[in-house]
Amino acid sequence: MxxxxxxxxxxxxDFASAGLEAPEREARALLKAGLGLADLDLVARGEQPVADENAARLNQLAARRxxxxxxxxLTGRREFWSLxxxxxxDTLVPRPETETLIEAVLEVFPDRAAPLTVLDLGTGTGAILAALLSEYRNAAGLGIDRAEGAARQARENLAQLGLAERARVIVGDWASAISTRFDLVVSNPPYIPSTDIASLDVEVRVHDPLLALDGGAEGLDAYRAIAADLPRLLAGGGRAVLELGIGQEADVAGLMAASGLPADGPARRDLAGVARAIVSVTA
Incomplete structure (x- = not known):
């Protein structure tokens, strides 16, 4: 053994030979997840043997990677906002750049004790909603997703994080079934133009759900639906914070302005310098 x-x-x-960017980090993460280990188990107990069947299973997972x-x-889990x-x-893998939305919300609503009401459109894993509820201890939220499997997973994640009492998740087509107003509307909608899907990296194109990627011919279908609904969804003084794809700031800002909710200025940029989170202004 x-x-x-x-x-x-x-x-x-093997990962280095395959050209993965962080082979040691990925190997460590796969080994920890595959064997249920902690960092200490690898550092202080690295000499412990691995059963042949477990080694074979990990090598199969490595081949898939x-x-x-x-x-x-492969691990079935992803960290977002330290959660x-x-x-x-049916869920998109949460991306680090989406944390820019959380940072933008914290900027426009600096009072962490505020009893905010939050609507998360296209909630997926529930990552954005959970991150916000973890920051705003008196907030409550509603997540909506068109995919039943995503809604189910979001509910489970919120429960595991101890947030179920302040959150509900339903299946729906954006906000079509919602009549309530919210202090905050957030969304990371599908924004990839349909014709660009085939050219995406295999990690995204093959393994992320198409429903969470395909934004229609121009990548703007979801933004049009959301922008049209924002005037009836936002309470007075409320804000919408939407994630943007690369190069979409001007188009989305135009859609929001046409709905009477112009952007509050340039979109917030992620760590790569991409305009990532656009914030609306309301009366």
Whole structure:
């Protein structure tokens, strides 16, 4: 039998040969998830043997990773805003750049004790809603997703994080079934133009749900639906914070302005410098 340390080195070598950007980090994450280990188990107990059947299973997972399956899909989990979320086939893998939305909300609503009401359109794993409820201890929220599997997973994630009493998740077509007004509307909608889907990286194109990616011919279908509904969804003084795809700031700002909710200025940029989170202004 091989030891944990030996298997870790072998996986890292394979990942490096396959051209993965962070082979040691990915090998460590896969080994920890696959064997249910903590960092200490690899550092202080690296000499412990790994059963042959477990080693074979991990090598199979590693082969899938090298073929383009995201690590998060292999482990079934992803961290966002220092919270951990389980994934489902119907959910997008939460991205670090989406944390720009949370930062934008914290900027426009600085009072962490505010009893905000939050609507998360296209909630997916529930990551955005959960992150906001974790920051605003008196807030309550509603998540909506068109995919039943995503809504189910969001409910489970919110419950696991101890947020179920302040959150509900329903299945719906954007806000078509909602008549309530909210202090905050957030969304990371599908924004990839349909013709661009085929050229996406295999990690996204093959392993993320099409429903969460395809934004229609121009990538703006979801924004049009959301912008049209925002005037009736936002309470006085409320804000909408929407994630943007690359190069979409002007188009989305135009849609929001046409609905009477202009942007409050330039979109907030993510760590890569991409205009990522646009914030509306309301009366």
């Amino acid at each position: 091989t030891s944990r340390a030996e298997l870790l080195r072998a996986l890292a070598r 090298m073929a383009g399956e995201p690590l998060a899909r 951990e979320f389980a994934l489902a086939p």
